[in-house]
Amino acid sequence: MQPILETDKLTIAFGGHKPVNEVSLKIMPNTFTSIIGPNGAGKTTLFNLLSGQLKPTSGRVLMKGKEITHLSPAKRTRLGMGRSFQITNVFPSLTVQENVRLAVQAQAGVYYNLFATPKKHAHFEKRAQELLETVLLGQKGDSLAKNLAHGEKRKLEIAMLLALETEVLLLDEPTAGMSLEEVPSILEVIRQIKNQGNRTILLIEHKMDMVLSFSERLMVLFNGKLLAEDTPENIMRSELVQKAYLGGLYDDAS
């Protein structure tokens, strides 16, 4: 089977430093893969390369066998790759509903419509409201996004991502900075998406228990390199990975 997402010796260098160094990976359709690694391993940078926020120094990114290395983030989204951000990244002075509605509008392909009245696109609002209910934000539609609590912003972020209905979801630490009480509801949302079985999900996460219960595959990133890729059970048993996490592993190249 053809991998839905593939990288080939993907490298980015900032001067002499290589946050992502010759990473080659293959993601199969409808799988749930988690990327783990210590802080500074290059996880978010790898996501930025996949989604197009950064351009690689060398190497290639392929989606469904088609090269997308030089496409803009917008074009990649239209091809079916959506991502969430580790740092909360919403439209602060717009209402919560408007935030999601913009994503729904993008998904519907209404890009350039200069003179339609809001009424014509009322169904966008309805869909936005449904999505807000999915992420348990149904009551918050009229609040400004900047007035949401941190955890709520994360949920909003996920609602926007879901609205895009992309085949590939890149989730960058969806529970980062959330209070413990809020985490289960986000996990529930992710579990629901996973159970639908029609999405390919790539997750960066620090919470190990969460990663282990969800993931079909685990990838370990260390100093910009792909250290290991295997099932969660095998990764946990791997001596190399334990060293990377507990210290004692030094990369001679850096």
Place this chain on the structure above:
Amino acid sequence: MKTNWLVSSRLWMGMAAILLIGFPFVSDSRSALILLTQIFIYAVFAMSYDILLGYTGIISFGHAMFFGIGAYTTAIFLHRWDHTMLAFLVSLLVVLVLTGIVSYLIGVMTLRLKSHFYAMLTLAVAGLFLVLAEKWRDLTKGSDGFTFYIPDVLKDRTTLYFASFFFMIIMFFLLKRFTDSPTGKVLQAIRENEQRTESLGYQILHYKIIASVVAGLAAGMSGSMYAITLRFVNTAVFGTNVTLDALLMTIVGGVGTLFGSIVGSALILLVHAGLTDLAKIHWIFERWMIFFGALYILAVMFFPQGVVGMLRQWKEKWKRA
């Protein structure tokens, strides 16, 4: 939703419109009529600037170029061809074509740049137009400018007053429809968070160019109307001052609210007229720029959302209370 007549902005707007329509029949002050006409025209210019600044978050220092293109085109048509309505309407069409082309080209060339580089470049391009107007003497008569006749229909100040008033109202509703459209919503998203808008699948540059063209077209038309009210045009219409006036009007009135631009235009021009009147009392008032400078600083410090922004905030509080 609870509606309260005190805070119903629509009611206030309607009343203001009725007052303005009735004004020429009540007052016989020629200068007041001319002042209001100017307010309407500047309001359109300020609204066009608000599309850039308030809705898309683009700062342009060269918006005067579209105003100037409009003013000169109409002036040249009326002067060279004929001072008839036909010439005026054709000149408006030409203004739309010219400003459309210029704003599109400038957008394509410069909107890829980050904000301050874009601001600098627009300043430079507007400067080029100023030089062009000064040096192309055959057509523009240099920096002295020239007077011209306007169509007979518009000669009556009251007619011109109504023409400008309805021009403003029509532009307000057109631009309002634009900002409420799906595209307009994306512009606001770009203002809020460019990177996020792009990752939703919107191609930022296209939207910025659309904003630039819409703003350019509206500004060009306001320039045409401005030339008609003055019956005179000179290179001042390309001056940076003109852009700064629009900037001041949108900020004082409230960025991101088209209506704020109308309020801002009224406030600035009324204050300007008031201060000029006071010059009889003390010479300092002749230097009204000093007061505008102070007003600018105070507005940015204490009313960053402008008059309309403040009112909206109060309205929200009122509703919640």
